[in-house]
Amino acid sequence: MNEDVMFPRIFGSIFTGIGSIFAVIGIIFGLNTHSFVATAISAQGTIIDLVLRSSTDSEGYSSSVYHPVVKFTDRSGEPTVFEANAGSNPPAFSKGQQVEVLYNPQKPNSAMINSRFELWLLPIIFTSLGLTFTLIGGIVLIKSFPSLRSFK
Known part of the structure; x- marks a missing residue:
């Protein structure tokens, strides 16, 4: 097999494989989120704080995001406080803001x-990343097989 065919097949296979893994992970995350939303109970919460989280990458670039801290009362009357997983800069919420909370x-x-x-x-x-990688890898892979290109 010559190098003109070998590189696209390896590239296409790697991109398709990585893309498939990412797509499956995304689908699993989506199914877990869907399951959580379907079984969760809704409550009214209040943003009580914004926690600034900073990180520095390997090149020394620093970034900061604000994670809201929410307080709500569950159906048994117990007050609960949690820090949201997602953060943003500028902050998506402000202290004292009312938000809807979903909880297990x-x-x-x-x-x-x-x-x-x-x-x-x-x-x-x-x-999205998984499907994009799979599509790009799949196209490159299919184009590396001359018999598939001439198929009509």
Whole structure:
């Protein structure tokens, strides 16, 4: 097999494989989120704080995001406080703001702000990247087989 055919087949296979893994992870995240939303209980919460989280990458570039801290009362009357997984800069919420919270009735600490960003960002990113990589890799892979290109 010559190098003109070998590189596209390896490239296409790697891109398709990585893309498939990302797409499956995104779908699993999406199914987990869907299951959580279907079984979660809704409550009214209040943003009580904004926690600034900073990180520095390997090149020394620093970034900071604000994670809202939410307090709500579960259906048993217990006050619960949690820090949202998703953060943003500028902050998406302000102190004192009322938000809808979804929480697991068995584990009230397992709560999320009911927003598209918080609930669906990871499933959308992973699935989109996965499908894009799979499509690019698949096209390159198919084009590397001359018998498939001439198929009509």
